[in-house]
Amino acid sequence: xxxxxxxxxxxxxxxxxxxxxxxxxxxxxxxxxxxxxxxxxxxxxxxxxxxxxxxxxxxxxxxxxxxxxxxxxxxxxxxxxxxxxxxxxxxxxxxxxxxxxxxxxxxx
Amino acid sequence: xxxxxxxxxxxxxxxxxxxxxxxxxxxxxxxxxxxxxxxxxxxxxxxxxxxxxxxxxxxxxxxxxxxxxxxxxxxxxxxxxxxxxxxxxxxxxxxxxxxxxxxxxxxx
Numbered sequence: 117x118x119x120x121x122x123x124x125x126x127x128x129x130x131x132x133x134x135x136x137x138x139x140x141x142x143x144x145x146x147x148x149x150x151x152x153x154x155x156x157x158x159x160x161x162x163x164x165x166x167x168x169x170x171x172x173x174x175x176x177x178x179x180x181x182x183x184x185x186x187x188x189x190x191x192x193x194x195x196x197x198x199x200x201x202x203x204x205x206x207x208x209x210x211x212x213x214x215x216x217x218x219x220x221x222x223x224x
Numbered sequence: 225x226x227x228x229x230x231x232x233x234x235x236x237x238x239x240x241x242x243x244x245x246x247x248x249x250x251x252x253x254x255x256x257x258x259x260x261x262x263x264x265x266x267x268x269x270x271x272x273x274x275x276x277x278x279x280x281x282x283x284x285x286x287x288x289x290x291x292x293x294x295x296x297x298x299x300x301x302x303x304x305x306x307x308x309x310x311x312x313x314x315x316x317x318x319x320x321x322x323x324x325x326x327x328x329x330x331x332x
Contacts, residue, residue: 142267149270153261159250162257162277169274 120212122184129207130187137199138180144199145172188212192219228320230292237315238295245307246288252307253280296320300327 122130149172152165179197181190194200195216205213230238257280260273287305289298302308303324313321 146264146267146270149273150261150264153258153273156254156258159254162254163281165257165261166274166277166281169270169277173271173274 120184120188120215126208126212129205130191131182133191133200133204134180134182134187136204137194138176140199141176141179141194141197145169145176148172188215189219192216195220228292228296228323234316234320237313238299239290241299241308241312242288242290242295244312245302246284248307249284249287249302249305253277253284256280296323297327300324303328 149165149169152161152168156162156165179190179193181187191200191205195202202213202216205216257273257277260269260276264270264273287298287301289295299308299313303310310321310324313324
């Protein structure tokens, strides 16, 4: 993947898709966080929210990696986690889309 | 403080006061936590709640120490932080209450 070339247009498409997926991931965390916080009634519920936020923050940090050497793998993962649809990547080369599909079919 | 003797009655009074103060501290954290969570609108607000809960949990762990060698200091601190009133310690020996008052007057 390191040798794949990205045109300016592709970089633009990738950036937009990446930002939209990040926004989707954060919105999903926010929604779960708010529901858990509103339902909390015991101290242990508060600490469970703290743990949930910590896990979520680490997961976001691990998933969202904008290095071009990692980006196709990142996109495959984001599609798998339903933060991204393949249609948002329209305009990337057929080779890149095929690589992403191949990763998805291998369940990565 | 290590040599102070505690009667059974005093241990009972201390335990009840300690538990009430812990409940008060946790209730205050819960209330602030719920308000912050309800007001959160940006991802940074969520991470701020995570930090708040982490700080609060550490503070509770540090403050609440039921060793008899530490208990008068703990009670002084809890009175200072308004989780406890001296009246809840009625029944402890005058020597113990004087020690607590002395700690409070030194601002510890």
